[in-house]
Amino acid sequence: MPQPAHRLTPTSPTPNLGRLRHFIDQLAALLAAEPGEEQVLEDGSRLLQQLVAHDDWLPDDFAQPDPQRYQQFLLHADSRQQFSIVSFVWGPGQSTPIHDHRVWGLIGMLRGAEYSQGFARQADGSLRETGDAIRLEPGQVEAVSPRVGDIHRVSNAFADRVSISIHVYGGNIGAVKRAVYHQDGSEKPFISGYSNSLLPNLWDLSKEPLQ
Numbered sequence: 001m002p003q004p005a006h007r008l009t010p011t012s013p014t015p016n017l018g019r020l021r022h023f024i025d026q027l028a029a030l031l032a033a034e035p036g037e038e039q040v041l042e043d044g045s046r047l048l049q050q051l052v053a054h055d056d057w058l059p060d061d062f063a064q065p066d067p068q069r070y071q072q073f074l075l076h077a078d079s080r081q082q083f084s085i086v087s088f089v090w091g092p093g094q095s096t097p098i099h100d101h102r103v104w105g106l107i108g109m110l111r112g113a114e115y116s117q118g119f120a121r122q123a124d125g126s127l128r129e130t131g132d133a134i135r136l137e138p139g140q141v142e143a144v145s146p147r148v149g150d151i152h153r154v155s156n157a158f159a160d161r162v163s164i165s166i167h168v169y170g171g172n173i174g175a176v177k178r179a180v181y182h183q184d185g186s187e188k189p190f191i192s193g194y195s196n197s198l199l200p201n202l203w204d205l206s207k208e209p210l211q
Contacts, residue, residue, distance in 0.1 A: 112163025
């Protein structure tokens with residue numbers, strides 16, 4: 001997967017939404033060409049890495065932690081629900097249960113760090129950890145899918161600070177029927193939904209400097 005590039009930190013209270021709009025445009029063009037999943041993960045990872053290489057574009061409203069649980073804020077959903085983009089905001093020490101996605105996904109680290117621990121089903125149906133947990137640092141990208149590995153548990157790498165990752169999925173992830181798992185392999189269906197009830201306004205160009 002792509003490695004981190006030089007990162008920029010916020011220099012203005014006004015988020016640079018042009019970066020997110022550019023990413024949406026480039027990803028939509030990639031998917032319109034109807035590539036195979038392997039190409040989507042490879043080229044999509046490169047595009048997401050370019051986005052999370054800069055930390056000056058995410059609006060504050062979609063970067064707020066909750067003391068009880070991690071937050072999943074919808075940033076954009078394709079009109080045909082072919083892809084969605086969300087910000088995951090991890091409070092100190094927060095983590096997910098073991099879960100799957102059932103669509104391809106890309107995870108790009110924006111702030112802080114997180115661990116992703118993969119799991120594989122054994123012959124008796126139970127789940128076993130697959131190697132060591134992967135630590136994602138700012139600017140790094142990881143892929144998941146039913147083909148390359150879809151069951152994992154994610155946690156904030158820090159017990160004393162917030163971490164934020166940007167996730168892209170091959171569907172409207174908040175509406176996808178998927179599952180959380182116990183270690184014995186038994187599963188419980190769930191639909192995640194989203195933490196926000198309102199969408200960010202990405203398209204009001206009147207507030208941006210004239211070119």
